[in-house]
Amino acid sequence: MIDPRVLRDDPDRVRAAQAKRGLADDVVDRALSADESRRKAIVEFEAKRGEQKRLGKLIAASGKGGDADEKQALLAQTKALAVEVKAAEAAQNEAAEEWQAALLAIPNLAADEAPAGGEDNFAVLETIGSPRDFATEGFEPRDHLELGRMLGAIDVERGAKVSGSRFYFLVGIGAQLERALVNMAMDQAREAGFTEVIPPSMVKPHAMEGTGFLGQAADDVYRLEGQDMYLVGTSEVPMAAFHSDEILDAGSLPLRYAAFSPCFRKEAGSHGKDTRGIFRVHWFDKVEMFVYTTPEEAEAEHQRLLGWEKQFLDNLELAYQVIDTAAGDLGLSAKRKFDCEAWIPSQGKYRELTSTSNCTEFQARRLDIRSRGESGTAPVATLNGTLCAIPRTIVAILETHQQADGSVRVPKALQPYLGGRELLEPTVG
RNA sequence: GGAGGCGUCGCCUAGUCUGGUCUAUGGCGCCCGCCUGCUAAGCGGGUUUGGGGCUACAACCCCAUCGAGGGUUCAAAUCCCUCCGCCUCCGCCA
Structure with missing residues (x-):
């Protein structure tokens, strides 16, 4: 509001x-x-x-x-x-x-700096690293699905059999990869001063509404039959509602949380888009950063969140660009949004891996979250940012660090989380 | 799932049976002041939140707010109904 x-x-x-x-x-x-x-x-x-x-x-x-x-x-x-x-x-x-x-019904006021227009009108703020040149290296890159099959890591056939399209099993090294990424993300967050949280991924309507997901975005949300409850599409929802109806001590701000949760999305408007592999799925796990701070600090905090996202991607040795999302693509709650898009070799383009939004006081007004300072009570600002969305991160790692024989090099920072392994090797032909 | 108890302005608490003087009591904490070698103690005052009027977004006045919503009544913290949450016991269960 x-x-x-x-x-x-x-x-x-x-x-x-x-x-x-x-x-x-x-x-x-x-x-x-x-x-x-x-x-x-x-x-x-x-x-x-x-x-x-x-x-x-x-x-x-x-x-x-x-x-x-x-x-x-x-x-x-x-x-x-x-x-x-x-x-x-x-x-x-x-x-x-x-x-x-x-x-x-009125969305948050977009920042003056945000580009005008819709989805395609984003501005590229910076490009980090450069896409691998497989032509020079002399081999055709495989896509993550093929690599995942060879490694025995991703099983979409059985995912479809058991749960339908856009579902998958992570198996063996795939499952280990998820645990490694989650641990790496949580460790980084904790070292940066975040409090780790495991939130509920089912919420009441008020939480959904307060975070702005029941408006035009409602089509993408799973509602439980006969329960008046929703499955969250991101832990931003429970984390924003975490302090709802509370008055926080101004001295306690900023409150920084890193939450790990499953995310459920209908993907209603994306028929036929990204149907191959696990790039766009109905369920995935994610580590999300969520911050409560003062409106004055929000913009600086937004930059810090972007910095932490970049740090994580840098550690995974990925090539990516940072974009400034156009006003029309901001979503209801955000004043400004930065996405980090990693280079996906099989697609030949940059694709969104993380996203950070500055929601200013918009969500806090709806959820009644204030802080008490010298001049009375005032709504706080809320911000969120992806630290690691598992499937897309796995896609980027497999495709970026693949070798001609189908093996995958493990980025140095990730190795300790995989028992020191430097290479993932195919188990099937 | 069954039975019972409870939810009061940061925390604790009085008030609910017997509706109106409740402008919600007292304690703790916190804030301001006095007193005081310092500290503590003591003394005095203040301390829910939201909204509206008027305005300098001050002061002041008013309305709402006793878990939420509805009802009864001229009048509801108080009586009735529904819902939510917490606690205890029983059953079931990872």
Whole structure:
């Protein structure tokens, strides 16, 4: 939820932000008029309610020793008023709901620095490393599925048999690879001062709504039948709701958490996209960084999160680029988003491996997370960033570090997590 | 799943049977001040959150807030209903 005061005092800024995302701005006027009628309704209700309370006291006083006629008169008067109070209250609630609905429909205001436009209008901020030149090395790179089959690491056939398309088994060295990556990510996070968390991956609607995943993104979310619960698509959801309805001590900020959880996604809008292998799947595990900090510190923290993501990818010796996502591709909650895209040899392009968003106070307002400082209470800022999404990381490692015979070189930083192994060798032809 | 108990302004707590003087009691903690070689003790005051009015986003006034929502009533922390959460016991279980 954006700051209602900004909407009221500077609606043109909100209109401009809508335009930058390529969205209509009629919701701004709807919110403004809803706010006006809401406040009018409040004044009305409060006046009537105040009068009711005043009369109620007189009745109580007349109860002892007052004359009975006077009490009867008061009762008649206040009885009629009670009906009006009830009506005024209903009107107030209705107006407040309308206002709330309009406000919830407005996405976070995109940063001035974020490029305008949609998915393809991103800006490349930097490129780290360079894609391997397999032509010069004299062999055709295999894709991760083929490599995974040769290593006995990835089994998508049985994944499909047991669970359907976009499911997989990690087997043998594949399973070990996941554990190694998770441990490496968690160790890095802990050394950077993060608190490790294993959150629940099923949540109530409020958590989903608060993080902004029940709007237009709802199609991608699994809802449990007859349970009014959801499977999370990212641990950003439980981690944002972790401190919901709390007032944090300003001195305790920033609070940095590294959460490991499974992620479930319907991938509703991506029929036929990335169908081969485990690049786009319905379920995967992920280590996610989540930070609560002050709005003033949010931008600097966003850069730090990006730095930690880059550190992890650097340690895996991957070639990647950092992009500044365009306003139209930000998602509801983010003010600005950076993606790290690793070079995927079999696809001949950079693909998203990690993503970090600065959600400013947007989620905190919805989830009612504030901090208490010198000048009272104020919403905090929340930020999130992928440290390691397992399948895509495995894809990038296998394809990037493969050799002509189908073996895969283990990046130095990962070796300690695989019992010192320097090479993964094919077990099948 | 069955039975019972409980949920009060940071923490603990009074109030709920018997609806109105509850503008929610007291303690702890915290903040400000006084006193005081220092510290402690003592004394005085303050201390939920959200919203609205008016405005300098101050002060002030008002409304809501006793787990959440609904109901009864002129009036609800208090009575009734539904839901949520916690605790105890039983059953089941990784």
